[in-house]
Amino acid sequence: MLEVDSLAFGFAGRVVGQGIGFTLAAGEVMCVLGPNGGGKTTLFRTLLGLLPPLGGTVRVQGAPLEALTRTEIARRVGYVPQAHVGTFAFTVREMVLMGRTAHLGAFASPAARDREVAERAIASLGIEHLAHRPFTEISGGERQLALVARALAQDPVLLVMDEPTASLDFGNQLRVLDRIGELARRGIAVLFSTHDPDHAFLCAQRALLLAEGRALEVGAPREVIRPETLRRMYGVAVRIVDAGNGQHACLPEPAPR
Amino acid sequence: MRSTLLAYVLALAALLALTALAFTVGRYPVPIGQLIDLLIGKSQALPPTARTVLFEIRGPRVLSALLVGAALAAAGTAYQGMFRNPLVSPDILGVSTGAALGAVGAIFLSLGVFATQLFAFGGGLAAVALVYWIGSRMRGHEPMLALVLTGVVIGTLLGSAIALLKYLADPYNQLPAITFWLLGSLAAIAPQDLAVAAPLALAGLAPMLLLRWRVNLLSLPDDEARALGVDTRRLRSVVVAAATLMTAAAVAVSGIIGWVGLLIPHAARLVVGPHFGRLLPLSMLIGAAFLLAVDTLCRTIAPIEVPPGVLTALIGTPFFLWLFALSRRGW
Amino acid sequence: MRPLSGLLVCAALLASSARAATAVVDATGREIRLAAPAQRVYAAGPPASLLVYAIDPHKLLGWTRALRPDEAAFLPPDAARLPELGRLTGRGNSANVETVLRARPQLIVDVGSTSPYFASLAERVEAQTGIPYALFDGRIEATPATLRALGRLMGEQARAERLATWYEAELADARRRVALVPRDARPRVYYGRGIAGLQTGGGGSINVEVLDFLGAVNVAEEARAGLVAVPIEQILLWNPEVILTTDPDFWRAARQDPRWRAVRAVETQRVYLSPHLPFGWFDFPPGANRLLGVWWAGKLLYPRAFDFDLRAKVAEFYQLFYHREPTPAQLDALLGEPGVLPR
Numbered sequence: 025m026l027e028v029d030s031l032a033f034g035f036a037g038r039v040v041g042q043g044i045g046f047t048l049a050a051g052e053v054m055c056v057l058g059p060n061g062g063g064k065t066t067l068f069r070t071l072l073g074l075l076p077p078l079g080g081t082v083r084v085q086g087a088p089l090e091a092l093t094r095t096e097i098a099r100r101v102g103y104v105p106q107a108h109v110g111t112f113a114f115t116v117r118e119m120v121l122m123g124r125t126a127h128l129g130a131f132a133s134p135a136a137r138d139r140e141v142a143e144r145a146i147a148s149l150g151i152e153h154l155a156h157r158p159f160t161e162i163s164g165g166e167r168q169l170a171l172v173a174r175a176l177a178q179d180p181v182l183l184v185m186d187e188p189t190a191s192l193d194f195g196n197q198l199r200v201l202d203r204i205g206e207l208a209r210r211g212i213a214v215l216f217s218t219h220d221p222d223h224a225f226l227c228a229q230r231a232l233l234l235a236e237g238r239a240l241e242v243g244a245p246r247e248v249i250r251p252e253t254l255r256r257m258y259g260v261a262v263r264i265v266d267a268g269n270g271q272h273a274c275l276p277e278p279a280p281r
Numbered sequence: 282m283r284s285t286l287l288a289y290v291l292a293l294a295a296l297l298a299l300t301a302l303a304f305t306v307g308r309y310p311v312p313i314g315q316l317i318d319l320l321i322g323k324s325q326a327l328p329p330t331a332r333t334v335l336f337e338i339r340g341p342r343v344l345s346a347l348l349v350g351a352a353l354a355a356a357g358t359a360y361q362g363m364f365r366n367p368l369v370s371p372d373i374l375g376v377s378t379g380a381a382l383g384a385v386g387a388i389f390l391s392l393g394v395f396a397t398q399l400f401a402f403g404g405g406l407a408a409v410a411l412v413y414w415i416g417s418r419m420r421g422h423e424p425m426l427a428l429v430l431t432g433v434v435i436g437t438l439l440g441s442a443i444a445l446l447k448y449l450a451d452p453y454n455q456l457p458a459i460t461f462w463l464l465g466s467l468a469a470i471a472p473q474d475l476a477v478a479a480p481l482a483l484a485g486l487a488p489m490l491l492l493r494w495r496v497n498l499l500s501l502p503d504d505e506a507r508a509l510g511v512d513t514r515r516l517r518s519v520v521v522a523a524a525t526l527m528t529a530a531a532v533a534v535s536g537i538i539g540w541v542g543l544l545i546p547h548a549a550r551l552v553v554g555p556h557f558g559r560l561l562p563l564s565m566l567i568g569a570a571f572l573l574a575v576d577t578l579c580r581t582i583a584p585i586e587v588p589p590g591v592l593t594a595l596i597g598t599p600f601f602l603w604l605f606a607l608s609r610r611g612w
Numbered sequence: 613m614r615p616l617s618g619l620l621v622c623a624a625l626l627a628s629s630a631r632a633a634t635a636v637v638d639a640t641g642r643e644i645r646l647a648a649p650a651q652r653v654y655a656a657g658p659p660a661s662l663l664v665y666a667i668d669p670h671k672l673l674g675w676t677r678a679l680r681p682d683e684a685a686f687l688p689p690d691a692a693r694l695p696e697l698g699r700l701t702g703r704g705n706s707a708n709v710e711t712v713l714r715a716r717p718q719l720i721v722d723v724g725s726t727s728p729y730f731a732s733l734a735e736r737v738e739a740q741t742g743i744p745y746a747l748f749d750g751r752i753e754a755t756p757a758t759l760r761a762l763g764r765l766m767g768e769q770a771r772a773e774r775l776a777t778w779y780e781a782e783l784a785d786a787r788r789r790v791a792l793v794p795r796d797a798r799p800r801v802y803y804g805r806g807i808a809g810l811q812t813g814g815g816g817s818i819n820v821e822v823l824d825f826l827g828a829v830n831v832a833e834e835a836r837a838g839l840v841a842v843p844i845e846q847i848l849l850w851n852p853e854v855i856l857t858t859d860p861d862f863w864r865a866a867r868q869d870p871r872w873r874a875v876r877a878v879e880t881q882r883v884y885l886s887p888h889l890p891f892g893w894f895d896f897p898p899g900a901n902r903l904l905g906v907w908w909a910g911k912l913l914y915p916r917a918f919d920f921d922l923r924a925k926v927a928e929f930y931q932l933f934y935h936r937e938p939t940p941a942q943l944d945a946l947l948g949e950p951g952v953l954p955r
Contacts, residue, residue, distance in 0.1 A: 035421075037467070069504065072504075072508050074507055074508065075503055094507060094510050094511065094512050096508040097508075097510070098509055098510030099510070101508070102508075103504070103505065103508035103509070105502070105504065106504055108502070110501075110510060111365040111366065111367070112365070112367075112502075112550075112554075112555035113499060113554060113555060114497070114500075114554070114555055114556065117552070118497070118556055122497065122498055122501070122509060123509060125494075125495065125498060125509050125510050125511060126509060126510030128494065130491075130492070130495070131491040131492060132494065133493070133494040133558060134494070158554075174509075178509070178510075272536050304909060307843075307845045308843055308845040308846040308848075308849050309845040309846075309848045309849045310849075329873075329874060330848065330874040333848070333870065333871060333873060333874045334845060334848060334874075337870045337871040338844050338848075338871050339845070347730065363916055393807060393861050394807050394808060394861070394865075397807075451677070452699075453895070453896030453897060454858075454896060457805070457806070457811065457839050458806050458807070458811075461806065461811060461841055466809075466841060468810050468841060468842075468843050468844065469808040469810055471871065542725055546919075566629070580843040583835075584832070584835055584846050585814075585835045585840040585841060585842050585846075586810075586840070586841040586842055586843055587836070
């Protein structure tokens with residue numbers, strides 16, 4: 025689905041990162057971990073085609089991003105930003121319907137088919153009860169789910185989610201991660217960023233550790249998330265605990281007495 | 282959905298009622314009997330003065346009040362959505378100030394009525410073009426913020442040019458004319474003004490109606506809108522051009538009438554929500570009705586003309602505060 | 613008329629004293645003291661420029677606005693060479709005080725409103741510059757008194773007296789003629805300003821002083837304000853018999869615009885355009901020049917009572933006040949311009 029090759033990214037005159045390379049297949053979930061300022065957001069914007077790459081290529085379904093129009097990109101890649109309050113009180117249904125824009129002509133409005141797709145997206149995330157509510161009046165977690173529904177309405181093959189669990193309560197965090205797993209099972213490739221290494225353990229098959237613009241490691245979470253790599257990225261001492269039946273978690277190293 | 286339909290029906294009914302009322306009132310008394318004659322097609326039976334009043338004076342004035350009100354409301358609606366800020370008026374990019382400078386310049390040079398309107402129209406377009414050109418050169422800044430700041434700065438610059446012209450103007454002759462133009466008025470509207478302004482305003486309205494779905498996405502952060510497949514730069518420039526065309530056409534014939542572009546989209550949004558496809562027509566209906574009501578008052582409550590900007594502020598502000606107090610949800 | 617009579621008394625008293633210093637009380641009651649009659653006078657606004665120039669053109673330091681060529685054609689050649697000094701009155705100052713000072717005036721004269729606001733402005737400028745600032749009443753009837761006071765201040769009493777006496781006689785003559793016209797024969801007049809003619813002078817405003825002097829009925833009398841805008845329907849309702857204007861665009865438009873067709877003045881073709889060279893006759897500048905407006909409007913409104921030779925009177929005024937008798941061709945141009953007089 026997504027092939028990234030020797031990608032250098034940043035702004036004109038400022039290289040934020042380089043040497044990024046990985047592939048993501050359908051149904052795979054990749055988690056991007058990294059400290060603040062490490063370049064996660066800039067990387068994501070480049071992968072979405074919002075910033076031109078400074079070097080290397082990004083291919084979605086085999087086609088390089090530069091060769092695709094905005095509309096074509098939007099039909100393949102769904103972007104889920106961090107949940108924001110927004111200024112205007114669109115209903116959740118209206119918000120999700122906006123995801124259909126890439127499938128509409130320039131002067132067209134959504135038709136019955138588009139409404140169906142939007143309803144399905146809403147239902148698949150279990151937020152039907154929120155559909156008529158104003159976006160500005162629902163909780164942060166509900167907003168995040170609504171934004172995921174919007175991205176799903178685009179009928180994408182790849183979802184790019186920028187810190188989808190930020191500022192969510194514990195329960196909502198787990199729910200969102202759960203949905204990510206479901207989406208992957210439906211065949212969508214998912215790329216998401218997070219601060220919490222445990223999230224990678226919970227739902228990702230691949231992890232990319234991004235620090236100072238470079239990929240420290242790319243691979244299965246169990247392999248790349250190790251005390252040494254975490255110390256290099258975050259500067260803290262942790263240990264990985266095996267909770268049995270395949271689940272792992274990070275815990276801080278107990279302080280020496 | 283039901284409340285939207287109700288809102289539309291009410292607004293349309295109010296508009297029709299006000300239009301009918303506007304034809305019946307005026308400083309020059311036209312008896313009801315003559316009005317009925319007019320309606321049933323017996324206009325030949327009317328005395329010539331009554332015909333002049335209804336066809337040449339009240340008719341164009343009523344129609345232009347509707348046109349200007351609708352145009353300003355539409356432009357305000359588009360801008361408020363685009364700038365994600367419900368406190369934005371159509372003048373944020375300087376169209377009114379540019380038009381004022383054009384008109385004041387024409388008055389200063391003692392050119393005629395048509396030239397004044399032409400300069401006003403051209404001035405409005407030129408000001409926004411300048412602001413847009415400079416604003417879009419500011420890379421590295423959030424595009425909307427760059428536009429707003431540039432608009433404020435250029436607007437101030439143009440305002441000082443106006444002040445200079447007022448200062449240099451002949452205080453006996455040109456200065457009063459300038460002052461009156463700046464206060465805004467529909468008093469001097471003639472049928473030919475309408476014949477020119479209406480097509481221009483419609484030319485601005487057309488793209489807005491066609492793109493009404495996509496305009497909704499302009500109220501999302503730029504990255505999101507682009508990721509959803511919208512070429513935000515191009516869409517913004519089209520919306521700005523369309524709104525500017527409508528506003529410039531309106532200001533060229535009416536002078537500066539404030540508050541309509543700010544207040545009416547707000548009021549309409551409190552009723553039907555921010556969805557542009559629903560909001561735009563209602564905004565225009567309410568804007569037309571509002572300005573018609575105001576202008577009818579302006580030309581009837583005293584032997585002299587009251588500047589409409591004064592009344593729009595006096596009436597509009599408490600009305601808006603009342604609406605705001607009633608509403609509970611967000612913008 | 614209290615300031616006027618006070619002025620006359622003071623002037624008379626002072627004329628009888630043998631002091632070399634000149635002291636005159638201006639229309640605001642302030643005493644203007646000069647060591648000697650002023651030879652260099654700065655006129656702060658157009659009505660003042662006119663009177664100072666009339667009394668002695670060589671003592672006027674400059675105009676408030678440079679003369680245009682068509683205006684200069686009615687004045688002697690050196691008039692056009694006087695510099696532009698800007699105006700220093702309350703309404704729109706454009707004079708740089710330092711520029712004024714550089715011209716070294718011995719006296720600043722202003723003719724216009726004598727309300728406390730303008731009086732206090734005069735005091736401020738006098739305090740700021742150290743130059744005596746005399747403020748006189750600009751109303752038509754006050755012109756003779758203003759002329760006499762200025763004559764004293766400029767040391768040109770004889771000349772000023774001649775002008776004042778002539779002006780008084782003309783005003784008296786005009787009043788006599790007006791009195792001949794019965795009340796009900798006085799037409800209703802609309803004075804239209806601005807290119808659309810939709811602005812007018814309200815009742816008692818300075819813009820319609822000529823109409824008030826002539827006892828004509830200003831249709832906008834009920835609007836007791838200065839310059840106001842009126843809806844066209846209101847004008848139709850007032851239905852004036854005569855329309856006077858100073859704007860050529862409006863004059864042309866009023867006769868063609870279908871909206872004005874129903875107005876009686878348009879129907880009977882009594883829409884007239886005021887001449888304006890070298891200075892306006894009817895409204896602005898609001899100074900002594902408006903005597904011309906009195907004659908002109910008087911002739912239009914009361915043709916039988918004002919049955920004098922307008923050309924001769926106009927020529928006399930121009931000779932006296934502008935120091936240049938207009939040539940027959942110039943008179944033709946002035947009075948023959950479309951709209952000035954009935955065909």
